[in-house]
Each structure stands twice: as structure tokens, then as C-alpha cells.
Amino acid sequence: MLRGMGMKNIKAFDNANDLLGAVKVRSPDVLLISSDIHQDVFKFLKGIREQDIGLNPFTVISVMIERDNERQLNGAMKSGADDIMTDIPAAGQVMDRMEKIAFKRLPFIAMPDYIGPDRRAAEQRKAKLPVFDAINTLKDKIEGRPSSPAQLEADIADMMHEVRAAQLEGYSHKLGFLCNRVIKAYELEQPVDEIDKTLRILQRSLNKAATTAQKSKEAALSEVCTSFADKIDSIFSESNRPTERELKLLKTLTRAYQMARENISGAATPH
Numbered sequence: 001m002l003r004g005m006g007m008k009n010i011k012a013f014d015n016a017n018d019l020l021g022a023v024k025v026r027s028p029d030v031l032l033i034s035s036d037i038h039q040d041v042f043k044f045l046k047g048i049r050e051q052d053i054g055l056n057p058f059t060v061i062s063v064m065i066e067r068d069n070e071r072q073l074n075g076a077m078k079s080g081a082d083d084i085m086t087d088i089p090a091a092g093q094v095m096d097r098m099e100k101i102a103f104k105r106l107p108f109i110a111m112p113d114y115i116g117p118d119r120r121a122a123e124q125r126k127a128k129l130p131v132f133d134a135i136n137t138l139k140d141k142i143e144g145r146p147s148s149p150a151q152l153e154a155d156i157a158d159m160m161h162e163v164r165a166a167q168l169e170g171y172s173h174k175l176g177f178l179c180n181r182v183i184k185a186y187e188l189e190q191p192v193d194e195i196d197k198t199l200r201i202l203q204r205s206l207n208k209a210a211t212t213a214q215k216s217k218e219a220a221l222s223e224v225c226t227s228f229a230d231k232i233d234s235i236f237s238e239s240n241r242p243t244e245r246e247l248k249l250l251k252t253l254t255r256a257y258q259m260a261r262e263n264i265s266g267a268a269t270p271h
Contacts, residue, residue, distance in 0.1 A: 023054035029138040030060040045079035049115040058135040080116025102139040108132040110166040164216040171209040176254040178202040
């Protein structure tokens, strides 16, 4: 169908391993993928957006999912896919979708757990987030101005630097929210099991922030996050209520994170 529409250099794969091998060495302009190619297909797509898989995290992605499958719909949206289809489209529909993605692609946002199109409704956009006009090699080639591999690599590196900075700023808000939630739970003497769940979320968030900082080549900031994540295990794994000194650690975590960002990244002073 795609070749019949005039598209060139089409490569088809019937299993995830072959596809994975291909995106490691080539940067497709558009990836058209079916949800049944692998049980962790949405994890695979998130890996592309995070630049853990493949060369270009801004590749145009169109994913086909099962009709009336809410789990797959949520997975596709959270993966950062540009386009989601619930039926195998006709040739004309494919062309319409390709044109829309090429010329009316949604701008990208970057948060701790998401990189992809800004699908928020107008009323949900109270939180001001950095918006990126994602690199779009599909549009560039249609308009006859393809980038050289070296230029594309440089452009991707520049944009991913901005994306990582936005993610790290998002972590400062997320960590602050989780710390305040844990402190409040202790003050209200909520069940230990419930508090522990939030602590584990906080710990995972710290470890993810450490990974993001490492990808940004900010090793010192990564070490700060890892250190706090380790201390959660050593201090808050007991069933006893923590001391005031131990709670103070959580109260200072967010500010320590921000100070590390300011000193290491040159990030703006937080409001």
C-alpha cells in the first residue's frame, strides 16, 4: 500500500527483534507499527522517545491498536506516539494521516514520565510546560530539504538537551509533591503500608531522575538523586515512626535537588 502511494525505501518486519535491530542502525522518517508485534510494544515506543532505542527519538510514530481496547489506547498515548489507529486504514486514509503528521504535527512536551505530542485539552494547560517543535524528517523530505546524517545527529543532540532540562525541572516538582505527601502522612499517623507505597514511588522517581541526569552528562546531579534514593531504604524501611531529624531529610530533599541543578546545570533559580 505504501509503495503504491509512491513512498520509497519501505522496510517491513514481522517481529520485534528484527525491527529493533533495524532502528539501531537506521533512522526512519516514519514508523508504522502494530500493537501485536510484541507484548511490550509500548515500552519499545517509549524507549524510542527516551533515546534508549534507536537513533532518532523524534521519529514520526503511527501505531495500530485493537478496537475498544482501553489498555492499549492508554499505552499508545503514554508511549508518545503521534498517531493512533484502531482499524487497518485504506490507502487514501493512510495518505491523509501521513499529510497530517507531516504538516500538522502536534508540538512535543517533556515531563518526567513522558516525551511526546502535547495532547492536553485547553483547560488542562494551566501548568506552563516547555513546548518543542519536534524534528520532523518526514516533512523535511517531502519539502525537498533533507538533512545530512551529521546535521541530523547534531540537531537531535541539541533538542534532546532541551528535553532533558525540561524533564529534570519536572522532577523537581514531582519530588516536592511526593515528599510533602509522605511528611503529611506521617504527621497524620496514616498506616505504615500506605506510607511505604508513596516512599517507594519517591524512591523510583529519584532513581529515574538520576538516570535522566546521567543521560544529560550531569553526573554530580545524578549522584545526589542516587544518594537520596539509597537513604530512603536505610532510614524509612522500619515500621517505627521516623525521628524529627529523619523527617527533616525529606523536607530538605527538594531544595537540595534544586541547588544541585542550579550549581551543576546553571538552571534558573526556582520560584
